[in-house]
Amino acid sequence: MFERFTEDARQIVTHAEEQARRLRHRQVGTEHLLLGLLSRPETLSARLLMARDVDHERVLAKIVQILGDATGGDIDAEALETIGIDLSAVREKIEEVFGVGALDRGPHRNRRGALLSGRRAPFSPDAKKTLELALREALALKSRDIRDGHILLGLIREGESLGARILVGAGVDLPALRAEVRNAL
Template sequence: MFERFTDEARQTVKLAMENARRLRHDRIGTEHLLLGLLEQPGTVSARLLNGHGLDHGRASAAIVQAVGAPPAGDLDADALESIGIDLSAVREKIEAAFGPGALDRSPSRDHRGILVSGRSIPFGPRAKKVLELSLREALALKSRDIRDGHILLGLIREGEGLGARILADTGVDLAALGTEVRAEIGGPPRQRP
């Protein structure tokens, strides 16, 4: 399915994974897809969401309020510093050797128990549903590709995940937003049964 995604839609998924990792969540949820959409200011989705008063910072704060803040790592840094280890210098050297963010990834093992780099975060069931619905929205609008707007339509249509809840709790009219997205990306308004 990802081969039909435009660059912006692929970037949404990539940013969703990065946001899940940053928040230290063990799966990608609808809330992370929402953050991925908001993190791309030049896209239809971000522009429309911003027009409804929702930006990345406000959505992130709503997620932290709903599920809690990521655990703090300052105690470990303080302990290392107290025995003369400069954690900043260690991080700098490790990232120079293994790439930016190397320490932010949890180690993982393959099926034989061997350590592998670059842990992938799985999609939660609601996020999978959003991506499936984005394909359905693209097909319904007779689009040959899946755009960021289709992902937003999938998020709206799924309607039960934390992403949709954040939209509703921040006062976004989901029906109006869906109509605006369809007008922007082309296609007639979807008829509800």
């Protein structure tokens, strides 16, 4: 699905995945995509968002406030301690090899039915929908490429997601932003 994404758009998605991993979140959500959009300040969407006082630092703080950073994960460290296993020591060794958060997500099946490790965080249904909507927005605007602005339009259209709610919470008028992005694309 990413073949038609521009370099900026790809970097935005990559940044979203990195942020979800770093925060040890189970999935890459629209909130991480929003961080991705803000990670490249020179892009159209970042400029429009920053003009509305929405920046990376502020969104990150909001996400941590809402979701927490799941440091420590969901494995019962106290129970393991009773049989002499120091989970933090195990985690440190594993993260050295497989990266931050590798033990914090359970394995999951991909679309083809293969069982994948928790090394990479899967996209949430909302985030997948947002990327599909980005594609549709690009088609509707007769664009050959999927650009950062299309991802932002997708995020706005998937209006109930956490990413969009964070924007609304920051006082952003979504319909006005949508009109402005469409004009500029």
